[in-house]
Amino acid sequence: MKQEIALKNAIAASDLHDSSSPASSSSVSDSCSSASSPTDLTSPEPELAGATPYDLIVVGFGPASLSIAIAILDTLAPEFRRSQRILFLEKKSEFSWHGGMLLPHARMQISFIKDFATMRDPTSKFTFMNYLHTKGRLLDFVNLGTFYPLREEYEDYMRWCAEMVQQDAECVAYGETVVGLSVLEQEYFTTEKIPHLAVTSVRTHDPARRTIRLARNVVLCPGARPQFPSCFPPELTSRISHSAEFMHKSSELIALASQSSGAGFAVAVIGAGQSAAEIVHYLHANLPLASHIDMIFQAGALRPSDDSPFVNEIFNPEAVDGIYSLSDDRRRAMFDEYKSTNYSVVRSDLLETLYATVYEQKLPGRTARLGMKNLQILEEVNVIDKQGSEKVILKLRDRYNSGQIETAEYDFVIAATGYDKSAIFTELLSGLNRYVPASEVTVDRGYRVKLEENVEARLWVQGCNEATHGLSDTLLSIMAVRGKEIVDQIFDK
Template identity: 40%
Template sequence: MIEIVEVDDFLHNLEKASNIDLQVVTPTLPLFKANSVSDDATAQRSIIGDAKGAFKAILANCFLLAFNMSPHAELSSTSSENPAPAVQRAFDGFLTENINENHLPSVENRSHLRYTPEEEVHDLVCVGFGPASLAIGVALHDALDGTDASLMDVPGLQTRSPKVAFLEKQSQFAWHAGMLLPGAKMQITFMKDMATLRNPRSEFTFLNYLHQKDRLVEFANLNTFLPARVEYEDYMKWCASWFEDVVSYDQEVVKVVPEKCASGEITTFTVVSRNQLTGRTEARRTKHVVIAAGGRPNIPRPFPSHHPKVIHSSKFAYTSKQVLPDYQAPYKVAVIGNGQSAAEIFDFLHANYPNSQTRLLIKGGALRPSDDSPFVNEIFNPSRVDSTFNRESRLRSTTLLEDKGTNYGVVRLNLLEHIYETLYMQRIRYGSSPEAEATQWPHRIMPYRRVMEVGDSPVLKNGVRLTIQDQSPLYFSEVPGGQERKEVMDVDAVFVATGYLRDLHETLLQDARHLMPGGDLADAKWTVQRDYKIRFEEKRVAEDAGVWLQGCCETTHGLSDTLLSILACRGGEMVRSLFEQPTKWDSGDVLGGFEERN
């Protein structure tokens, strides 16, 4: 049993101060009091989680009602046409004298969302619990907490706390764990955290995280807007810890199935998941589904998808030590890609494997810097999503292509300069001739290279052989006068930094394809509205039900769709879209032992 303070003493003091019987005011009070000392884990979780928010609000409601009906209430009816403000002041005074952290259940970092048993119909099930789903959870907490004025009037949140579940495949919250390299910095300001741009008063701001961790002053002394990547992941883990009650880890969602309904319209969906620890299949019914499963590693042809020595960048931090265990060994390593991740891996190998030979193969002529200048950064403003979505599709595609240089295949300038300086030092030591570069430089960038074949190395034990085409103008056969040139490279490991695919929703929604507009047409893809809600065929799905997509809508919503930049604001938009329609529930549904308001 979880130990919490006795609620009876508090209620007794409240009744004594007001000379009223609170059980007359609310018949469900005994249930609340019983739950407060119950052995039932669900009841305890509900009480403890509500302690600092809903507990005070409910008691305040009781107090207001009690004063309105109690003959002993010392309030003059002539003092005000509406006595509520005076009652509120009286209650506030009572709270000041009687409530502190020792009087209420002591709970650290607990959201206003409550655990819902698997068999109950949920309001919302989120597939995945990465930054996108976390932002939705944070926005929901802020809406229920009353700190976000923009979400105070959401109809579906006016009468009850929603029944929410997050299902996550990983065993714990993690964000790009495979690329948390020493010294790696964030590429966006910490102001674009889970809450600040939507609600600076939220408990979930990065600054409040620093305050809670007792590092605010020291961080300020760093004089930077770009925290270390490892610190930002810790910040998001801290945010995620608030939602432990409603997150189920080690749950791999395998499909989302629309449920048949007698009325003809789909009103609920079943989210089917597999417990990766037990193998047990679980099913949760819900009115709303958010698919925010993130991207899966993109390993393009001709690289094999499953090879112990061909590794995607998303796994680099914890697999490089296994593949390259000896930091002093003369390994031969190839890195594929021309973006930030590829550059970071290339730089890490140079710094930590001094005797290795590292080759960075890029398809272009040079590594290019990302553009994070102020005007260009406006591409990632939350308001830009509207203008992007509303553009004609051809113009939108052209704009996205123009903007890709801000995020794809580019590297932060300070890292570029550092790598260039590293290569320059090799010129001093080994010489600048093409022959010296090809035969003596331990670390090289090889431009205009394309890997044509991948196989086992005949000269390196357990190694990989790459057959590479030089596509520079001199050696590219498709260029007039060009000559075809291929070379082979034998390496101990290949690290592929070629991005992610974001199409898991197509697999998860296979059983719902008959609900597509026009039916299940061959090669048809799911489309979404501005609010990220999937377009189903008219009158097939009820207005207060549906499926929403997150992180896979770049072609319609812009480059920021897969990034952290707009998560705070988008989380608020999602909450409003999800709960715009009040949900109809049976009168027997209760919250924390209290009947729901009508």
């Protein structure tokens, strides 16, 4: 039986040229009810009030969403844009991109030409070249003779783009965390067709304030969640961190090491990818000389990333067509063949630097501060109190000799163990189980989710389609082109 559902208070109005701030939206009661919403979204019958639906709501305002916003501004005629109600919801208070991994001197792994506009329209004002020109650094950058900007510079470019989007369109509501999508089945809808999805959000710093907005089109771009191996304790202490938070914790870590006495301060970095290698290199350069760093990984050796030109064609936008058309088995085989472009690999120049560091430790009078613990399977992680100080105990088993077990003690452990790209999407889609079970989500070539036929509202997802769309799905390589593909579909261009 259909529940009678109503919205309390008017749902906030904010479109691409609304002078009011999206953050000033009216709240709906503490929670809402829908026919298929998760338990934590249910409440007794909120009251119905006027609710003008949005033409588009985009969940998240990271790189994937930013590419959509820029494509909207670049490709839609101003008069058409002004007729559309569009809103981006972002849980952070401002735009940021991998702030915890903006290590000094760390460079991008893709060419600056693969920015948010150049591959789609080199004349766009949102190109990286125009950013450099605006900042007065264009000739200086040219003199560097590189296609790979510093990571902190590219993040500043993204911020610059995000600020221009907000200045031009006022369409981003920061400080709002989307907690779920649902369908409001009510007498308000006079047909059996479902024209809108309900997007429920809370104020990031005031979770009691819930807001419901209806939208004809929704795009999910909420990013990924830092992932720890299952052997880590569910409740992490201050002595365990993920690489995603490294730069936010680095000052604290260096201070702890400086205050340490006795045999020195020991840090373990778990992982064999670029992030792990960058962190190891940074720690070796910045921790006190009495400290020790171990890099722990399962592989026999650190491997170089493959960025050779023929292999890099897998990241061309048109490659997605061929990948999507393959069978599941063939796509998995292709993933295995090309995973050395992105997974558990390190750029060659950093590999050489780390090898030189390990070699130099063997010279007379040198101290071995950096250890490479290869072929190690991490089986247990425990935290103990030792003389008033926390220690992290790692149980390691040799990959090829299962009887060889080592227990190692560390003052700090950093897990550079990747990200979960699907958990957030599964949670957000749980309120739509009646229309698209989380275990049966099907995404077409255009990134649109297949919903039940009676749902006229449309839903797209970004960032969790690697298995169907290829390795470029979670990377920056094709975002300029993909952003326009999404915009063209949404606005039927």
